[in-house]
Amino acid sequence: MHTVKSPKVVAMGESVGPQVYRILRERIIQAELLPGERLSESDAAKSLSVSRQPVREAFIKLSEEGLVQVLPQRGTFVTKISVASVMDVRFVREAIEADIVRLVAEGHAPETIAELRRQLAEQKKVPHDNRAAFLRLDELFHHTLAAAAGKAYAWSVIESVKAQMDRVRFLSVDDMHIGRLIEQHERIVEGIATGEKAVAEEAMRLHLREILKSLPAIARSRAELFDDTE
């Protein structure tokens, strides 16, 4: 039964609601949908060839994540990036990942360390202008640490929270100084390998605070994307 004539954006095998959610989430994080932009249940529904209901469910999820703001009877808008929100998320992330990396350092499993070193080599191979590729590897690095600590759930919490940070990272096109970030990764792995959990933890905390350095400059240069009520 191939009744699909319309250019359905969604695929089979999974409910439509979650698919719409992921599509919109990705577009917001990658700044394809700009902060402040107005969305609409019916417009989004039409453009995705689905009904309004799944779109509505997606909007609700996005609003819980703080990516959109739903104003009843008025409209739904992509939230502007808020410096305060980014810092709030960063704090939570640091707290969780600090404990994770300490656990990994305690475990000092050889295969984990080998895997992390493999990833470091991979990261160094990325050309300095290919930002997206490095961001993927960075994501993998942190995810690997969580998995090594046996904290899959903690990672899922981080994932649901870090969207606000990711939006900023997609903006910092120019001076990402990938080299420095890799050095920080190396220090983390080093601390793990030597079993110095305090060293590893502190390296992770510093690593996650790196975003704070670039944030003010980005907020100034792309002021129209940021919330100015703070």
Add this chain to the structure above:
Amino acid sequence: MHTVKSPKVVAMGESVGPQVYRILRERIIQAELLPGERLSESDAAKSLSVSRQPVREAFIKLSEEGLVQVLPQRGTFVTKISVASVMDVRFVREAIEADIVRLVAEGHAPETIAELRRQLAEQKKVPHDNRAAFLRLDELFHHTLAAAAGKAYAWSVIESVKAQMDRVRFLSVDDMHIGRLIEQHERIVEGIATGEKAVAEEAMRLHLREILKSLPAIARSRAELFDDTE
């Protein structure tokens, strides 16, 4: 089945969906809706005198929190309590609250310390059999710490995550040794007052690990409420 033709359980002034969510969430946490129990969009809608749609949205939110499990075309069930899930949540909570209490200890604001001591006195006044009252004060205590650290967002993350822990706490009727918990609170406040952030942090970590001690016994005595596939 006595269906109360209740005159609108929901109130005015707020959307129906979130209200339904809170009502069901409360009932699940307080074990009024038992783990394993089957829910139904239409039944819940009828008993609350609303339509299926807001109920559906509530179900989705609850499933994201891990309180219910939605099986398409089959049914929606209150999730059984999982020892692994409780420990996962506890880990995240410890990581965040450890950093929070350290911040508070660094700030050593006199009015905060005074407020915490006031709450300690309040906690001691609670009769040892009034579990619910103590749980409310305990909740307030931790919330106050987060607020004092200026981490409202971090607290909201904890709130959305700790439902799994709260379900267990409502079960541990008997040996809650409220006294010991208060002693732990006192040690936390002491660490904050003296500015020894390492002491305060460690006290918080021990406090949040307390649940692990009672968990195995509860899982054994109320095995029918727990997931046995682990």
Add this chain to the structure above:
DNA sequence: AGCACTTGACTTGTATGGTAGTAGGTTAGT
């Protein structure tokens, strides 16, 4: 008796209709 199949009463997922409310441009009144 025992197995294959049908049927119907459920379930959640999706689509659509109807309502109250807001925003903004336009028009009538001064």
Add this chain to the structure above:
DNA sequence: ACTAACCTACTACCATACAAGTCAAGTGCT
């Protein structure tokens, strides 16, 4: 010209109808 009332075109929210899948009881054949 200026103000105020209205009017239209939107919005999200809720209710309801329909579609598709699941499961178990029941039926008829072997």
